[in-house]
Amino acid sequence: xxxxxxxxxxxxxxxxxxxxxxxxxxxxxxxxxxxxxxxxxxxxxxxxxxxxxxxxxxxxxxxxxxxxxxxxxxxxxxxxxxxxxxxxxxxxxxxxxxxxxxxxxxxxxxxxxxxxxxxxxxxxxxxxxxxxxxxxxxxxxxxxxxxxxxxxxxxxxxxxxxxxxxxxxxxxxxxxxxxxxxxxxxxxxxxxxxxxxxxxxxxxxxxxxxxxxxxxxxxxxxxxxxxxxxxxxxxxxxxxxxxxxxxxxxxxxxxxxxxxxxxxxxxxxxxxxxxxxxxxxxxxxxxxxxxxxxxxxxxxxxxxxxxxxxxxxxxxxxxxxxxxxxxxxxxxxxxxxxxxxxxxxxxxxxxxxxxxxxxxxxxxxxxxxxxxxxxxxxxxxxxxxxxxxxxxxxxxxxx
Amino acid sequence: xxxxxxxxxxxxxxxxxxxxxxxxxxxxxxxxxxxxxxxxxxxxxxxxxxxxxxxxxxxxxxxxxxxxxxxxxxxxxxxxxxxxxxxxxxxxxxxxxxxxxxxxxxxxxxxxxxxxxxxxxxxxxxxxxxxxxxxxxxxxxxxxxxxxxxxxxxxxxxxxxxxxxxxxxxxxxxxxxxxxxxxxxxxxxxxxxxxxxxxxxxxxxxxxxxxxxxxxxxxxxxxxxxxxxxxxxxxxxxxxxxxxxxxxxxxxxxxxxxxxxxxxxxxxxxxxxxxxxxxxxxxxxxxxxxxxxxxxxxxxxxxxxxxxxxxxxxxxxxxxxxxxxxxxxxxxxxxxxxxxxxxxxxxxxxxxxxxxxxxxxxxxxxxxxxxxxxxxxxxxxxxxxxxxxxxxxxxxxxx
Numbered sequence: 001x002x003x004x005x006x007x008x009x010x011x012x013x014x015x016x017x018x019x020x021x022x023x024x025x026x027x028x029x030x031x032x033x034x035x036x037x038x039x040x041x042x043x044x045x046x047x048x049x050x051x052x053x054x055x056x057x058x059x060x061x062x063x064x065x066x067x068x069x070x071x072x073x074x075x076x077x078x079x080x081x082x083x084x085x086x087x088x089x090x091x092x093x094x095x096x097x098x099x100x101x102x103x104x105x106x107x108x109x110x111x112x113x114x115x116x117x118x119x120x121x122x123x124x125x126x127x128x129x130x131x132x133x134x135x136x137x138x139x140x141x142x143x144x145x146x147x148x149x150x151x152x153x154x155x156x157x158x159x160x161x162x163x164x165x166x167x168x169x170x171x172x173x174x175x176x177x178x179x180x181x182x183x184x185x186x187x188x189x190x191x192x193x194x195x196x197x198x199x200x201x202x203x204x205x206x207x208x209x210x211x212x213x214x215x216x217x218x219x220x221x222x223x224x225x226x227x228x229x230x231x232x233x234x235x236x237x238x239x240x241x242x243x244x245x246x247x248x249x250x251x252x253x254x255x256x257x258x259x260x261x262x263x264x265x266x267x268x269x270x271x272x273x274x275x276x277x278x279x280x281x282x283x284x285x286x287x288x289x290x291x292x293x294x295x296x297x298x299x300x301x302x303x304x305x306x307x308x309x310x311x312x313x314x315x316x317x318x319x320x321x322x323x324x325x326x327x328x329x330x331x332x333x334x335x336x337x338x339x340x341x342x343x344x345x346x347x348x349x350x351x352x353x354x355x356x357x358x359x360x361x362x363x364x365x366x367x368x369x370x371x372x373x374x375x376x377x378x379x380x381x382x383x384x385x386x387x388x389x390x391x392x393x394x395x396x397x398x399x
Numbered sequence: 400x401x402x403x404x405x406x407x408x409x410x411x412x413x414x415x416x417x418x419x420x421x422x423x424x425x426x427x428x429x430x431x432x433x434x435x436x437x438x439x440x441x442x443x444x445x446x447x448x449x450x451x452x453x454x455x456x457x458x459x460x461x462x463x464x465x466x467x468x469x470x471x472x473x474x475x476x477x478x479x480x481x482x483x484x485x486x487x488x489x490x491x492x493x494x495x496x497x498x499x500x501x502x503x504x505x506x507x508x509x510x511x512x513x514x515x516x517x518x519x520x521x522x523x524x525x526x527x528x529x530x531x532x533x534x535x536x537x538x539x540x541x542x543x544x545x546x547x548x549x550x551x552x553x554x555x556x557x558x559x560x561x562x563x564x565x566x567x568x569x570x571x572x573x574x575x576x577x578x579x580x581x582x583x584x585x586x587x588x589x590x591x592x593x594x595x596x597x598x599x600x601x602x603x604x605x606x607x608x609x610x611x612x613x614x615x616x617x618x619x620x621x622x623x624x625x626x627x628x629x630x631x632x633x634x635x636x637x638x639x640x641x642x643x644x645x646x647x648x649x650x651x652x653x654x655x656x657x658x659x660x661x662x663x664x665x666x667x668x669x670x671x672x673x674x675x676x677x678x679x680x681x682x683x684x685x686x687x688x689x690x691x692x693x694x695x696x697x698x699x700x701x702x703x704x705x706x707x708x709x710x711x712x713x714x715x716x717x718x719x720x721x722x723x724x725x726x727x728x729x730x731x732x733x734x735x736x737x738x739x740x741x742x743x744x745x746x747x748x749x750x751x752x753x754x755x756x757x758x759x760x761x762x763x764x765x766x767x768x769x770x771x772x773x774x775x776x777x778x779x780x781x782x783x784x785x786x787x788x789x790x791x792x793x794x795x796x797x798x
Contacts, residue, residue, distance in 0.1 A: 050730045085747075307794065
């Protein structure tokens, strides 16, 4: 696997364009990704019961199992907008489809931004001719820009692998900085690939990758109404059709894992106001479910996250989270490590040296290992601290 | 029911004293509450699997079903301190018992403060003679002071009621400002009363009151290792013995409810860095459990709490929380009110006037009503915002 340039247009047969259509004041707020031919497609969407209109429309359109384009806007989530909002989302896909000369169901749609405001459909409709004119194989980054909300940096990646003797490319773009939590809180991710693959193999690769990446990160414990991860595989690499049981599926699957994990890490590193990047490792848990619950409890603890921000190695808060997770752990077997230094051994504080302790939270990148010594299951998660800037950003998002 | 002065020493036969013993630099850090005779006693403690040593000791001592004293320190939680910590907690009770001339099991013990540091038992032991000398019927407030950690104000209350023709008093003191979440996160509450009551009636009254008060508040979603609510009833009011089925039990029960709710509200109003006091009402839920889950999800949402702080009436975040709660709500039936103003009707934003919206989060006291229109169950919870000061306080708690 080698990294290549180009983001979502790195794979053969994909073009993209983006521009400002007036939802935001100046920055790009609308983007279009188009495949030269119908692509096998699948998606994973928010598990929030309150789903934004574009999520409902994309899920509906994906029943066809193929797609040829994605249209996406930022600045407005088109959520809690009722029948009108749903009509707008269908119309957003329909307008793009009409201009591209493909069927409505072949266009997927995504939105991100403020909840509860009417989508300015006229502005979107008016932008479509220009977007189509601007479609290019050269620039994937424009999409990364067009989907940013509170993101400080663009997030994209592309890799090249060999599948059955042919070069295959995978490109991807993501957005997300706040409202990030397992089950994909406010994040969008579009993955393009020119692999020739069955839909069930594509679906399996996507769901494995999402589980290990976007479902294993938490910025603030909130889950959005608009999360969407979509993958389109157009077969332009002309490899012999890849299925789940092929030996090469592992190579493809690992590449998707890599791409998704890279973007998930980028989201956490760009976490709203984040000053620390933390991997939480749960070891020797009785069950995987238990390990996940503990990792999520720690990664959403305000007290842990503020201690991180303050570089205050208050490991007692980590122990308190483990105990509060609802998992039946044995507190007398609990070990906690900050980096490689053990601070809790058999449930008892084991590092008395305050100076040594004080240094443990100084690094920007940190590992916290929680060893339950009770079984063989492991789980890891990425998270960040909660800083003064997080509060500042989120205290005035709509005003 | 009338309010009276005196806090925990308002009921007959109770005395209290507090002082600085050197755990903290200057402020009071140790307190003692003593009943003139053995009192019927019960307690409710943290459900955290990691329990501090004093919690284990008090639970053990309460098996006797009576108690005569409570010794409490702040500044050190005596948690994650292993066998030594447990020995220290037993010794803390034992030293007080010996000096008071009562049995060890008649002394309950509580600690609050930093986790994972050895309890300075010598300092506590040395303070006991002075505490006993200082015991007084006049001052309950000293206990309120001695249990403060990040609390900005003391929290105490006392009331007088009539039970079977006799005056009965209930006094109570509490601490708590952070790590506050259902199932009693870092809070201590000691309730004294001179009522003559059966233990099973006392236990029922306490558990009802805690459910409606301390288990229905959230500052930051964290659950502590040291939470303890203890009640002692010494019978000095000489009323005819009160049991669960007596008509007067309701009067007593309501008084305990009132006292606990008053202190729970005081904890939220003193929430670390809090600038807003919010009641969240869930209406017309299918199940009580569902209503509770939704209330807890909203009251722990960083995005909701930062919007509160910023006075940004971003009700979309409330809708997102409701959907993210895991409860099978019908998004098309969801109504949300800020105060008396409906902002979401049948899942669709219903207040377009930005100026009117802008005013909704200006008050210090707020009501958020979430009507699921799906059943008859209701639940309410108290919470506060998350401010810049919360982060500042918690970023440097031990350093």
